[in-house]
Amino acid sequence: MRGRKILGRNLRQLRLAEGLSQERLAVRLGVTAARISEIERGNYASSVDSVERLAKALGVKIADLFDESGSLALPEERAPRKSEEGRLPRAKTKKRD
Template identity: 45%
Template sequence: MPDPQPPLVALGDALRQVRLDRRLSQEQLSLETGVHRNYIGGVERGERSPSVATLLRLATALRIELSELFRRAGL
């Protein structure tokens, strides 16, 4: 697998921090969104490049605007 790209790593870090702030496990987020736990882990590590639709599902479940998630990631 190729090295993660810095913007994806930053986005994953921001997503992880919001998830932890909400006190949700990857499993709990997975159950709320229908996005597989392993995929969420890959996004958080910057190994996956999620679609906008997937990011919207995750952001909605985390009660954060997608624009705020990108801002936190410095994007």
Template identity: 40%
Template sequence: MKLREIVARNLRRLRHAKNLSQEELADRAGINRNYVGMLEREENAATVDMLEKLAEVLEADPIAFFEPSDTPHPQA
């Protein structure tokens, strides 16, 4: 599995865990909703700074974006 796919799956998982829509996550992070969708569809790759911002909004450790799907996902 490619890293971009792992990040996309974990972003979607973390967003769902917080019961946030793409629009709500984008609004809280101060970014465009379309960008969140593009990250989740693997059409764009987030910068380290963007992952840090998304992790803050999702109240997660940024490393959670890189965990394989069979690994437990601790929250910050």
């Protein structure tokens, strides 16, 4: 798997575990939600500085963002929790025709 895809998959998993929307994370980082989406889809080549800021915003090590195992071991305190709006985060689903 390419590095961008690994970064994107792990970023999304960690963001959801924190109960953050793309918009909330973007505000923390001073970027747009569209940029977070691009990173999560593996369509943006993030700089080392950007990856460092992502890790800091999520409270993880840079290496965690590049974990290739496919399932990060999240401690209990990082288990999915309710968002600031009071709901559990939901993954987007594709609309059926």
